[in-house]
Amino acid sequence: MAAIQAKLPKPWLAVVDGDMVRKLRCNLGLSQKTLADRAKVSSRLVNKLENLPSGRCMPYIAGRLALALNEDHTVIVRELVSIAHKDGS
Secondary structure, three states, X not given: OHHHHHHXXXXXXXXXXXXXXXXXXXXXXXXXXXXXXXXXXXHHHHHHHHXXXXXXXXXXXXXXXXXXXXOOHHHOXXXXXXXXXXXXX
């Protein structure tokens, strides 16, 4: 089983630039709720990402937000970080 797990790709999180998300959203005249609806995410998540200095989410969520903002994901994603496993692997 360990050999199979070693071959699986490590999961990643996108570190989102919340200030940029807010700026782009406001430039488009969108509310957090409207952006959330367009991106098919919760408005609570949009609020969280905008208000944290380095909010994290799954990369596909960052991609949805970027599409809803008419931008490439590289505009709002600062970096991708590996999710550390509790057992250290």
